[in-house]
Amino acid sequence: MPRSPSPTSEPFVPEHPHLQALNDAISSKALPCSSGVFAVQPDDLILYYGTKEPNSKGLGRIDFTSHTDDEIKHLADSCDVATFGRGGEDVHDESYRKAGKLDKRHFASNFCPELSGLMHVIRHNVLEGHNGKALKVELYKLNVYGPGSFFKAHKDTPRADNMIASLVVVLPTRHDGGALVLRHEGREFKFESAKILAQPQAPSVAYAAFYGDVEHEVEPVVSGSRVTLTYNIYLIDSVTKHVQPDTAYELALKDAFRALLQDKEYLPEGGLVGFGLRHEYPIDVFSVTGRYDDRDREQWTVDKLLGTLKGSDAILQKACADLGLKASLRILYFESQSRAIAMSKCVMYAGYGGGEDVWFTEEVVSDGFGVLIRDYQGKTQATANENDTEANVEANTEDENKKLVTVHWATRMRASDIDKIVTPTIAYGNNAFLYKVYSTLCLIVEVEPAESRLIVA
Ligand SMILES: O=C(O)CCC(=O)C(=O)O
Numbered sequence: 001m002p003r004s005p006s007p008t009s010e011p012f013v014p015e016h017p018h019l020q021a022l023n024d025a026i027s028s029k030a031l032p033c034s035s036g037v038f039a040v041q042p043d044d045l046i047l048y049y050g051t052k053e054p055n056s057k058g059l060g061r062i063d064f065t066s067h068t069d070d071e072i073k074h075l076a077d078s079c080d081v082a083t084f085g086r087g088g089e090d091v092h093d094e095s096y097r098k099a100g101k102l103d104k105r106h107f108a109s110n111f112c113p114e115l116s117g118l119m120h121v122i123r124h125n126v127l128e129g130h131n132g133k134a135l136k137v138e139l140y141k142l143n144v145y146g147p148g149s150f151f152k153a154h155k156d157t158p159r160a161d162n163m164i165a166s167l168v169v170v171l172p173t174r175h176d177g178g179a180l181v182l183r184h185e186g187r188e189f190k191f192e193s194a195k196i197l198a199q200p201q202a203p204s205v206a207y208a209a210f211y212g213d214v215e216h217e218v219e220p221v222v223s224g225s226r227v228t229l230t231y232n233i234y235l236i237d238s239v240t241k242h243v244q245p246d247t248a249y250e251l252a253l254k255d256a257f258r259a260l261l262q263d264k265e266y267l268p269e270g271g272l273v274g275f276g277l278r279h280e281y282p283i284d285v286f287s288v289t290g291r292y293d294d295r296d297r298e299q300w301t302v303d304k305l306l307g308t309l310k311g312s313d314a315i316l317q318k319a320c321a322d323l324g325l326k327a328s329l330r331i332l333y334f335e336s337q338s339r340a341i342a343m344s345k346c347v348m349y350a351g352y353g354g355g356e357d358v359w360f361t362e363e364v365v366s367d368g369f370g371v372l373i374r375d376y377q378g379k380t381q382a383t384a385n386e387n388d389t390e391a392n393v394e395a396n397t398e399d400e401n402k403k404l405v406t407v408h409w410a411t412r413m414r415a416s417d418i419d420k421i422v423t424p425t426i427a428y429g430n431n432a433f434l435y436k437v438y439s440t441l442c443l444i445v446e447v448e449p450a451e452s453r454l455i456v457a
């Protein structure tokens with residue numbers, strides 16, 4: 001798929017001090033992760049495992065408060081090789097991931113993140129920006145990382161729209177290496193379970209909870225074995241309304257919004273303020289042959305993800321709601337042929353309009369799913385192709401597309417995002433089959449004309 005040279009390699013300077021203030025507020029947010037050591041009851045550290053399969057090494061029981069190396073070896077020998085997702089498949093590739101795994105039907109751990117109180121500790125962090133929501137935690141796998149085991153940089157496969165985070169619980173075994181490294185927005189955080197668990201202490205586990213779209217890797221284990229329980233965390237509605245007070249971060253963001261709204265000289269006729277979101281979200285992709293059915297299109301709207309935003313994105317959305325500002329999610333697509341940038345309410349896929357590269361410019365707009373935008377983060381579409389003069393492209397764009405909308409960007413899409421504007425991975429098959437991929441989205445906030453702006457205190 002042809003790509004534009006990435007305009008995002010240049011520093012992004014919002015076009016107005018109000019947008020810069022919003023940008024500064026958002027950029028101040030630390031890398032979202034909740035981690036540490038968590039004291040447990042000795043009984044929590046008992047694990048039973050085993051299979052009835054022909055190659056089974058028999059049943060096992062380990063008490064992690066007093067285990068032996070032979071017991072850990074038996075557990076490691078009982079594991080299958082760990083796979084990981086590539087495209088739509090589970091693959092085993094030891095250059096990418098080397099570890100042992102047990103599926104949850106092959107083990108039972110006494111440790112429960114809910115009953116032990118661990119979820120209580122991580123909840124406020126994962127639930128930032130969500131009042132009236134709760135978390136559901138689901139055991140996923142047990143992994144054993146022996147010497148030389150690792151897991152290279154990846155994001156956790158989104159399995160549902162409301163799958164928001166991952167939890168790793170490291171059981172107390174002696175090991176060196178095997179740090180979990182998280183990277184997000186140019187920030188890095190190292191969760192060193194080996195060091196945490198090496199301190200003499202009451203029975204404890206080490207834990208890290210992080211949003212699943214945050215890139216992470218497990219560095220090679222140098223010695224010993226790192227034994228983990230992994231969990232998927234889902235955002236669900238809550239019967240009890242769990243209201244969190246506004247954080248300093250949220251207050252700063254709201255102040256920046258209020259200053260913008262109070263300035264009657266800024267966007268006097270009203271306008272759209274755009275935020276490239278900090279996190280990525282699962283969008284449905286399906287493979288098709290032939291043309292999709294228009295009637296299905298509504299189910300692909302990205303606004304359905306508004307209730308499942310993560311961290312600073314959720315806080316941004318909540319701040320808009322609290323201030324009475326209308327905010328909607330949109331997905332951006334860059335069309336290589338016309339070099340148009342479309343801002344769509346719906347997920348698009350190749351095949352729309354009948355050809356790989358002819359998707360949306362006219363049809364999406366005329367079908368009412370999106371609009372074309374004049375510029376993207378201060379770059380007019382002319383910059384998509386260095387050989388074109390701005391005047392030339394501007395003239396063409398005006399000719400072909402009547403509806404050019406201006407977005408005033410406060411935060412840009414992240415460095416890699418211009419690629420995602422092209423298209424998520426599309427697999428062609430002879431049946432429509434669905435899976436989810438991470439995509440970046442933007443939040444578009446409508447600012448009313450100066451005359452009619454309401455400023456919520
Ligand atoms: O063990 C860890 O710290 C992380 C494991 C991981 O990233 C995964 O299983 O997806």
Ligand SMILES: [Fe+2]
Nearest residue numbers: 154155156216
């Ligand atoms: Fe992972």
